[in-house]
Every structure is written in structure tokens, then in C-alpha cells.
Amino acid sequence: MPLIVQKYGGTSVGNPERIANVANRVVKGWRDGNRMVVVLSAMAGETDRLINLGKELSDDPDPRELDVLLATGEQVTVSLFSMFLKSQGIPATSLLSHQARIYTNQAYGRARIVGIDTARIREELKKGRIVIVAGFQGVDEVGNITTLGRGGSDTTAVAIAAALKADLCEIYTDVEGVFTTDPRVCPKARKLDRISYDEMLEMASLGAKVLEIRSVGFAKRYDVPLCVRSSFTDRPGTLVTKEDKDMEDILVSGVAFSKNDARVTLTRLPDRPGIASRIFNTIGDANIVVDMIIQNTSIDGFTDLTFTVPKGDLKKTLELIGPLTREINADQIHSDENIAKISIVGVGMRNNAGVASRMFSTLAAQNINIMMISTSEIKISCVIEDKYTELAVRELHDAFGLEVARPRGTLT
Amino acid sequence: MPLIVQKYGGTSVGNPERIANVANRVVKGWRDGNRMVVVLSAMAGETDRLINLGKELSDDPDPRELDVLLATGEQVTVSLFSMFLKSQGIPATSLLSHQARIYTNQAYGRARIVGIDTARIREELKKGRIVIVAGFQGVDEVGNITTLGRGGSDTTAVAIAAALKADLCEIYTDVEGVFTTDPRVCPKARKLDRISYDEMLEMASLGAKVLEIRSVGFAKRYDVPLCVRSSFTDRPGTLVTKEDKDMEDILVSGVAFSKNDARVTLTRLPDRPGIASRIFNTIGDANIVVDMIIQNTSIDGFTDLTFTVPKGDLKKTLELIGPLTREINADQIHSDENIAKISIVGVGMRNNAGVASRMFSTLAAQNINIMMISTSEIKISCVIEDKYTELAVRELHDAFGLEVARPRGTLT
Numbered sequence: 001m002p003l004i005v006q007k008y009g010g011t012s013v014g015n016p017e018r019i020a021n022v023a024n025r026v027v028k029g030w031r032d033g034n035r036m037v038v039v040l041s042a043m044a045g046e047t048d049r050l051i052n053l054g055k056e057l058s059d060d061p062d063p064r065e066l067d068v069l070l071a072t073g074e075q076v077t078v079s080l081f082s083m084f085l086k087s088q089g090i091p092a093t094s095l096l097s098h099q100a101r102i103y104t105n106q107a108y109g110r111a112r113i114v115g116i117d118t119a120r121i122r123e124e125l126k127k128g129r130i131v132i133v134a135g136f137q138g139v140d141e142v143g144n145i146t147t148l149g150r151g152g153s154d155t156t157a158v159a160i161a162a163a164l165k166a167d168l169c170e171i172y173t174d175v176e177g178v179f180t181t182d183p184r185v186c187p188k189a190r191k192l193d194r195i196s197y198d199e200m201l202e203m204a205s206l207g208a209k210v211l212e213i214r215s216v217g218f219a220k221r222y223d224v225p226l227c228v229r230s231s232f233t234d235r236p237g238t239l240v241t242k243e244d245k246d247m248e249d250i251l252v253s254g255v256a257f258s259k260n261d262a263r264v265t266l267t268r269l270p271d272r273p274g275i276a277s278r279i280f281n282t283i284g285d286a287n288i289v290v291d292m293i294i295q296n297t298s299i300d301g302f303t304d305l306t307f308t309v310p311k312g313d314l315k316k317t318l319e320l321i322g323p324l325t326r327e328i329n330a331d332q333i334h335s336d337e338n339i340a341k342i343s344i345v346g347v348g349m350r351n352n353a354g355v356a357s358r359m360f361s362t363l364a365a366q367n368i369n370i371m372m373i374s375t376s377e378i379k380i381s382c383v384i385e386d387k388y389t390e391l392a393v394r395e396l397h398d399a400f401g402l403e404v405a406r407p408r409g410t411l412t
Numbered sequence: 413m414p415l416i417v418q419k420y421g422g423t424s425v426g427n428p429e430r431i432a433n434v435a436n437r438v439v440k441g442w443r444d445g446n447r448m449v450v451v452l453s454a455m456a457g458e459t460d461r462l463i464n465l466g467k468e469l470s471d472d473p474d475p476r477e478l479d480v481l482l483a484t485g486e487q488v489t490v491s492l493f494s495m496f497l498k499s500q501g502i503p504a505t506s507l508l509s510h511q512a513r514i515y516t517n518q519a520y521g522r523a524r525i526v527g528i529d530t531a532r533i534r535e536e537l538k539k540g541r542i543v544i545v546a547g548f549q550g551v552d553e554v555g556n557i558t559t560l561g562r563g564g565s566d567t568t569a570v571a572i573a574a575a576l577k578a579d580l581c582e583i584y585t586d587v588e589g590v591f592t593t594d595p596r597v598c599p600k601a602r603k604l605d606r607i608s609y610d611e612m613l614e615m616a617s618l619g620a621k622v623l624e625i626r627s628v629g630f631a632k633r634y635d636v637p638l639c640v641r642s643s644f645t646d647r648p649g650t651l652v653t654k655e656d657k658d659m660e661d662i663l664v665s666g667v668a669f670s671k672n673d674a675r676v677t678l679t680r681l682p683d684r685p686g687i688a689s690r691i692f693n694t695i696g697d698a699n700i701v702v703d704m705i706i707q708n709t710s711i712d713g714f715t716d717l718t719f720t721v722p723k724g725d726l727k728k729t730l731e732l733i734g735p736l737t738r739e740i741n742a743d744q745i746h747s748d749e750n751i752a753k754i755s756i757v758g759v760g761m762r763n764n765a766g767v768a769s770r771m772f773s774t775l776a777a778q779n780i781n782i783m784m785i786s787t788s789e790i791k792i793s794c795v796i797e798d799k800y801t802e803l804a805v806r807e808l809h810d811a812f813g814l815e816v817a818r819p820r821g822t823l824t
Contacts, residue, residue: 075487076484098555
């Protein structure tokens with residue numbers, strides 16, 4: 001009997017009516033002869049409501065207690081969901097993280113799953129029941145409740161699918177799948193039928209918020225076939241899967257963009273060993289994630305260093321490196337919040353040298369200045385002025401012909 | 413170091429401001445050098461909100477899933493409470509039922525505590541922390557969440573106090589203690605400084621809803637000194653404790669009343685062995701609790717049988733016994749919802765024969781007809797027409813001189 005893990009996000013279970021609607025979809029899968037495990041998020045808005053409640057009692061809520069508070073969100077949805085199924089005569093049971101035995105480390109608010117003991121889930125499946133698991137949460141080794149951070153329910157679903165060796169993990173959300181770019185920005189955006197894990201990782205980390213990035217990494221590592229689709233339609237969605245020969249024929253699969261970062265530049269930095277590591281150690285110790293880093297070739301023993309950090313961390317970053325740059329006699333610190341990062345992603349570009357130059361010339365044709373460039377095997381990112389974001393996305397989408405599904409990628 | 417268990421009800425933690433207020437009271441006890449365990453209910457209204465949410469998905473919510481849903485209520489308050497304490501620099505930790513290891517049977521919605529493994533609570537106390545435990549809930553032996561029923565947090569507090577051999581268990585509520593009768597009915601009602609477990613049991617079961625009745629039974633069995641007091645004042649409250657010599661000198665400690673029951677009378681029942689048991693087995697199998705039962709002496713081989721059931725169960729009771737009475741040739745079924753039960757309670761009445769007659773003559777003086785009478789060692793109850801309830805309570809309160817705290821009870 002095939003085993004399917006389905007995950008439904010906050011908007012899909014946003015009110016009792018939607019819960020009933022989604023439950024009927026689950027029942028259909030079950031009647032079709034599948035064993036079903038369902039992972040649920042909190043109702044849309046509930047997590048924010050709980051956070052605000054916490055803030056009424058503490059400006060800086062204790063992380064352990066915040067996780068206990070937030071975990072109630074999924075507890076409510078799984079109980080309501082199971083209740084509905086049982087009232088329809090369908091055998092079902094809800095399992096919270098301590099019951100489903102989803103073990104994490106103790107990093108409250110951003111815990112990582114370290115293991116799942118599937119005995120209880122298997123036992124319930126064996127009884128013919130649909131198993132409804134609370135997403136987003138786990139327990140540490142002594143039973144403290146932890147949460148996985150925003151989007152954590154995706155990770156719960158994929159981790160359970162991996163642990164159970166499920167035949168398919170379906171992530172239901174409010175969009176129909178993974179698109180070549182954001183349809184709100186580019187009306188020609190097209191839903192992809194398939195995308196490789198690696199492409200999805202680049203797309204997700206670049207701000208295409210369809211799937212939580214850790215879940216994709218998990219799916220890749222354990223080879224879990226992942227399907228992203230909408231809970232509001234019956235259309236097939238996007239399959240995220242292992243790379244195969246056909247995929248390489250597509251040069252570029254999508255255009256991603258993000259306006260979440262700010263740029264910091266240090267000018268006339270002494271070009272000595274250890275300077276960069278002091279700077280990034282200081283920032284890293286404050287849990288600030290640096291994304292792009294560019295250092296120019298040294299001139300006269302001095303160099304310029306540019307990097308990006310999340311906008312919300314810019315103030316703290318400047319506070320941290322201010323004293324440091326004075327100490328090491330750097331010239332000045334500049335920062336800029338009005339930037340955007342535009343990226344093109346595709347496994348096919350690995351074997352094709354013309355992709356980067358086409359990206360640059362497309363932007364140049366619109367007089368869009370490129371401030372920073374970074375590349376990986378399957379991605380090229382450019383930092384530009386943020387006011388050009390939408391224009392750049394549309395032009396790149398056109399330039400790489402993404403509105404048409406093509407069997408073979410070409411540069412013509 | 414003395415160990416105190418405090419329990420705060422729903423109105424005491426009804427909003428963030430009240431939580432902060434109550435927390436300061438807990439901190440005071442802790443600063444005074446006590447080890448503190450705090451048991452919390454859900455915020456007032458929250459349990460009803462959750463039940464209504466459940467009813468949107470199922471007319472008859474599955475008991476297991478309803479308990480999972482309801483348990484979130486206390487989970488929210490314990491996390492907020494601990495968060496507040498920690499933000500004040502006070503060491504604290506919240507514990508849910510599976511963490512505090514409060515084990516129950518599997519009777520969802522009305523579970524009984526079968527044991528508490530106090531290891532984790534003791535460990536947290538040893539670390540100097542205030543331990544905040546979710547009331548009302550437990551786990552069965554395989555980790556399913558259960559709830560104890562309305563008022564269950566009182567039982568949680570007393571059970572923990574018993575298991576930890578606490579020096580005192582304080583139940584904080586929105587009234588100042590146990591009164592001689594309901595002050596809303598009788599303005600002369602007086603707060604009692606002390607009351608015995610047995611008297612409290614009779615008062616609670618008769619509708620004086622200050623303490624949940626199971627918690628009093630628990631306290632009596634394990635000899636836990638219990639103090640009922642208000643979280644909104646600093647007054648001392650009522651101590652519920654073992655009976656002592658002084659208490660016996662008080663004939664009557666209080667007047668309780670209840671309008672929750674309805675009366676059922678079966679006339680001309682054949683007076684044969686087995687008839688009563690068939691009737692009460694049928695009712696008992698439907699989980700309907702019969703309170704008073706009166707059967708008259710047989711005349712000509714026939715008898716009348718009268719009993720009371722909760723008003724909400726009257727319809728079902730009549731449906732159940734209708735076919736039965738036809739089958740056994742009873743004459744008729746009468747029922748009456750307009751009744752009230754008035755009771756006087758006091759350990760002193762055990763040794764004094766004049767109490768019952770004073771009760772009856774007090775009611776007779778007001779032309780109040782007594783429909784049923786039942787007695788225990790320390791209680792006399794009369795069923796009367798419900799419209800006389802308030803009059804009867806006030807007259808009995810006067811007749812036994814309850815407005816004055818007397819060192820020795822007399823009938824003068």
C-alpha cells in the first residue's frame with residue numbers, strides 16, 4: 001500500500017470550513033488505497049497572534065517558553081482536523097511532537113530535527129488510521145518542546161516522509177506550484193512541472209517562498225520525491241526531484257529576487273591576513289547571516305570589502321564593525337539599503353558559458369547597473385538598485401524565454 | 413525550605429495584566445524562602461472558546477481529540493506565566509502534563525489521576541526554579557493527552573501537593589474563601605476561617621462551587637492542608653483541614669443549595685425484588701447520576717419511588733424508564749423541574765439530635781413544604797419548591813445563627 005505524506009499550510013487550514021475542505025482531500029487519498037500521514041501548520045495568523053500575546057508579558061520572550069506557547073497553534077489544528085475526520089466515520093488520530101517522537105536539538109525557535117522514532121506512527125497506520133501530525137514542533141531529549149522556525153512544518157513533513165520511506169511527500173500551499181518567477185511581478189511567469197532539488201534550493205534561498213529551504217535539503221539528502229501544489233485546486237503542481245538528463249537541457253529554470261538584504265562596504269581596508277576573518281567572526285558571533293561577499297584586488301596594500309546582510313540586521317552590523325574598522329584603520333563604512341538581488345537559476349547553465357553574458361547584457365540594455373555579482377554552479381546573482389527589480393525580472397524572464405516550456409534549452 | 417503549591421483559576425489569569433499581577437504574588441512567596449509550584453488553569457473563557465471551535469467541525473467532538481484541543485488552554489497560560497517570571501529575572505520553568513508526568517487513566521474528558529512521577533518537578537525545584545504546571549490535564553500510559561473535567565486544575569494542584577508532600581496547597585480563586593452560604597443569596601453570609609474536609613465535601617457536592625469536589629477528596633485522603641483564598645486581596649481565606657475537637661462544637665457550618673436537579677416519581681410500582689435495581693441500572697448505564705432516592709413503605713404490594721437526576725438528564729431519563737415502567741406495570745411517571753435542594757452541613761450535628769427538627773420547623777414556619785428528605789452523618793437535605801430557595805436559605809442561616817462566629821455551638 002503506497003504511503004503518502006501530505007502537508008497543509010496555514011491558509012489551507014485557516015478556518016473550520018477550510019479544514020473540512022482539506023480533510024475531504026485527505027479522505028480521497030485514503031479511499032484510493034493509500035496510507036496517509038498528514039502534517040499541519042497552525043491556522044494562518046495564529047502564530048503571530050500568539051507572539052503578540054507573549055510580547056504583552058515580555059519584551060524579549062524567553063525562547064523555551066515561547067516555543068511552548070507557539071506549539072499550541074498546531075495542536076489546535078491537528079485536534080480539529082482529526083475530530084472532523086472521526087465525525088465522518090474515518091479512523092484517524094492526532095499526534096503531537098512528543099507522541100510522534102520527533103526529536104530535535106535544544107535550539108529553541110530554530111531547532112533541527114535529529115531523529116524520528118516512527119514506531120507510534122507505524123502502529124497507528126497499521127490500525128488503518130490516518131495519522132495527523134503537528135508540524136513545526138519537536139521535543140529535545142528530555143522532553144522540552146522546541147519549534148523549527150518559520151516554515152518548519154515543511155521540514156516536519158519531509159523528515160517524516162524520509163523516516164517512513166514514503167512514496168511521495170505533497171506540500172499543499174496557496175500557490176499552484178513553483179513558478180519561473182513571481183507571477184505578481186511578471187505576468188508571463190509559468191508554473192514548472194518539474195524542478196531539481198538543487199535548483200529548488202537556489203530558488204528557495206533566493207526568496208521564492210514556496211518551500212522552506214531546509215525541507216528541500218532534507219528531501220535531497222534522503223531522496224524524497226516532493227510535490228508542491230495548491231490545496232484550492234486539483235491541478236498537478238510541481239514535482240521537486242532528483243536531477244535527470246532532460247533537466248540539463250533547460251539552461252535557466254527560473255528568475256528569483258529578494259529585497260531583504262542591505263549592502264555594507266568598507267573602503268581602504270589594510271590588506272593583511274586575518275582582517276576579513278575578524279570582521280566576519282564578529283558578525284557571525286552575533287548570529288547575523290552574511291550572504292554575498294566581494295573583495296577587490298588589493299591596490300597599494302589596501303582593499304575594499306563589500307558584503308550583504310539582512311536589512312533587519314544592518315544597524316547591529318554597523319554597531320559591531322564600527323569600533324573594529326577604527327581599530328584596523330579602515331577608511332570608511334558605507335551602507336545601502338536600496339538594493340535587490342536578482343538571480344537566474346538552472347542546472348543547464350553548468351555546461352553553457354553564454355548564460356552569464358546574456359544576463360549582463362540584458363540588464364545593460366535597460367541601463368541597470370550591476371553592483372555585485374556572485375555565482376554558483378547553477379546560479380548567477382546580481383545586486384542592483386532595488387527600484388529596477390521588477391523591470392529586471394521581466395526582462396530576464398523574456399531573455400531566457402521562460403514563458404514557454406521547451407523540451408530543449410537553447411540560447412537562440 | 414517549605415514547599416507551597418499554589419493554584420490560580422481562570423479569572424486570576426484571565427489576561428496578561430492579571431497574569432503579571434498573580435506572578436508577583438508567587439514571587440513574593442519565593443522571596444520569602446519557599447519552594448514554589450504553581451498550577452494554572454486556562455484563561456477564563458478560553459475553554460469555552462475552544463469547545464465552540466470544536467463544535468464547528470463536529471456536533472459530537474471525539475473525546476480524545478477534544479482533550480488535545482482543550483489542553484492548549486493551560487499550555488498558553490503556563491508559557492506566558494513563565495515568560496513573565498523569566499523576564500523579571502526569576503528562574504522558572506513551565507511543565508506540561510507529559511513533562512510533569514501526571515499520569516491518568518484513559519477516560520478522556522473526565523480522567524482520574526493515577527500517579528505522579530515527581531522526578532522532573534523535584535529536579536527543577538532543586539535548581540531553584542519556580543515550577544509552573546499546566547492544570548486540568550494529564551497523560552495516559554502511552555502518552556495520550558487527557559483532561560480531568562471542569563475544575564480539574566484544583567485536583568492537579570492537590571495531587572501534586574500530595575505527591576510532593578507539600579506544606580500547604582493554596583487554591584486561589586475569585587472569592588475570599590468558603591462562606592456559610594452564598595453571599596448573593598444571604599447578605600449575612602460569613603467567611604469561615606476553617607472547615608473540615610468532610611464538611612467541605614458536602615458543601616462542594618451540594619453546589620457551593622468554590623473547590624472542585626475531587627480535589628477535596630484527594631486532600632482528605634493524603635492529608636493535604638488546603639487553603640481557599642482570593643487572588644485579588646491579601647485576606648487569609650479558609651483553611652480546609654482535618655477535623656478537630658473544636659469543630660465538633662459547631663453544630664452547623666453552612667447552608668448549601670442547588671437548583672440543578674429534577675424530581676421523578678413512579679407511582680404504584682409492584683413491590684417486588686429487582687424492580688428498583690432494573691430502573692437504576694438502566695439509568696446508571698446511561699451515565700446519569702441519581703442523587704436522592706426515596707421509596708415509601710409498601711401498601712397492598714405497591715409502592716411509590718421518587719428520585720432526583722440532573723435537570724439536563726431529565727428528558728433522557730424519562731425516555732429510558734418509559735418502556736420499562738409500562739413493562740413492569742407501574743401506574744404513572746411524574747416529573748418536576750421546579751425543585752431545589754437545601755442542605756445544612758456540620759460535623760457537630762453528629763452528636764446533637766435537635767438539628768433536624770430545628771431545620772424542619774424553620775421551613776414549616778414559612779409554610780415551605782418539604783417534598784423529600786435525606787440525611788448523612790453531617791448533613792440534612794430537603795427538597796422544596798424552587799421558588800422558596802432564597803427564603804429558605806436566609807431563614808436557616810438565621811435559625812442556626814451562622815452570621816456569628818461562635819466558639820461553641822448551641823441550640824439556643
